[in-house]
Amino acid sequence: SQTIHQWPATLVQPVGSPLSLECTVEGTSNPNLYWYRQAAGRGLQLLFYSVGIGQISSEVPQNLSASRPQDRQFILSSKKLLLSDSGFYLCAWRTPGQGRTEAFFGQGTRLTVV
Amino acid sequence: EDQVTQSPEALRLQEGESSSLNCSYTVSGLRGLFWYRQDPGKGPEFLFTLYSAGEEKEKERLKATLTKKESFLHITAPKPEDSATYLCAGSGAGSYQLTFGKGTKLSVIP
Numbered sequence: 001s002q003t004i005h006q007w008p009a010t011l012v013q014p015v016g017s018p019l020s021l022e023c024t025v026e027g028t029s030n031p032n033l034y035w036y037r038q039a040a041g042r043g044l045q046l047l048f049y050s051v052g053i054g055q056i057s058s059e060v061p062q063n064l065s066a067s068r069p070q071d072r073q074f075i076l077s078s079k080k081l082l083l084s085d086s087g088f089y090l091c092a093w094r095t096p097g098q099g100r101t102e103a104f105f106g107q108g109t110r111l112t113v114v
Numbered sequence: 115e116d117q118v119t120q121s122p123e124a125l126r127l128q129e130g131e132s133s134s135l136n137c138s139y140t141v142s143g144l145r146g147l148f149w150y151r152q153d154p155g156k157g158p159e160f161l162f163t164l165y166s167a168g169e170e171k172e173k174e175r176l177k178a179t180l181t182k183k184e185s186f187l188h189i190t191a192p193k194p195e196d197s198a199t200y201l202c203a204g205s206g207a208g209s210y211q212l213t214f215g216k217g218t219k220l221s222v223i224p
Contacts, residue, residue: 032210043216090157099145099205103212105157
C-alpha cells in the first residue's frame with residue numbers, strides 16, 4: 001500500500017532563517033507531487049506541483065521554492081523566512097490520471113515564524 | 115478560473131440530526147469531484163470521488179451526490195466522532211491540480 005511521510009510535524013523558526021520541509025512517498029512510482037499551504041479561513045492554497053524528477057511548477061509567486069531530486073521525494077525550501085510564511089504545510093501525491101484521481105495527503109507541518 | 119464554494123462555513127448538529135453540506139463548483143471540464151475529511155492539526159483524509167452527474171457514493175453515515183453544478187455530502191444520524199472539517203475539491207480537464215473549497219466545519223453535539 002502507498003504511504004506518504006512528511007516531516008517535521010511542527011517547526012518554530014526565526015524570521016530570516018532558512019527552511020527545508022521534506023516529503024517522501026512509498027509504494028508508488030512516478031506520482032504527481034504537491035505542496036499546499038493552509039491558512040485559517042482561507043482553504044488550501046496550491047504552492048507547487050511536480051509531474052516528474054526536476055520538473056516543478058509554481059502556482060503562487062512567493063518566498064518559497066520546491067525541488068524534486070528523486071521520483072518520490074519532494075522538498076519545500078526557503079532561504080529566508082518571513083512572518084507571512086507561517087502556516088500549515090501539506091504535501092500530497094496523486095497517480096497521474098487526467099484529473100480523475102484523488103490526492104492523498106501527509107499529516108502536515110505546522111510552521112510558526114517568530 | 116476554476117472555483118469551488120462550500121456552504122455553510124460551520125454547522126452544529128445534535129447527535130442523530132441529519133443534514134447536508136453543499137459544494138458548488140465551476141470547474142472547466144470536470145473530471146472528478148472529491149470529498150475529504152480533516153481533523154484538527156491533521157492532513158485531509160480522502161472520502162469519495164464522484165465523476166459524473168447523478169453518481170452517488172456511500173460510506174457509513176455519509177453519502178455524496180453530484181449534479182452538474184453542485185455536490186452534496188449527506189450525513190445521516192451523525193455521531194460526535196463525525197465532527198471535523200469537510201473539504202470539497204474539483205479537478206478539471208488538462209489540469210494537474212485540485213481546486214479546494216474553504217470547507218465546512220461540522221460539530222456534532224452529544
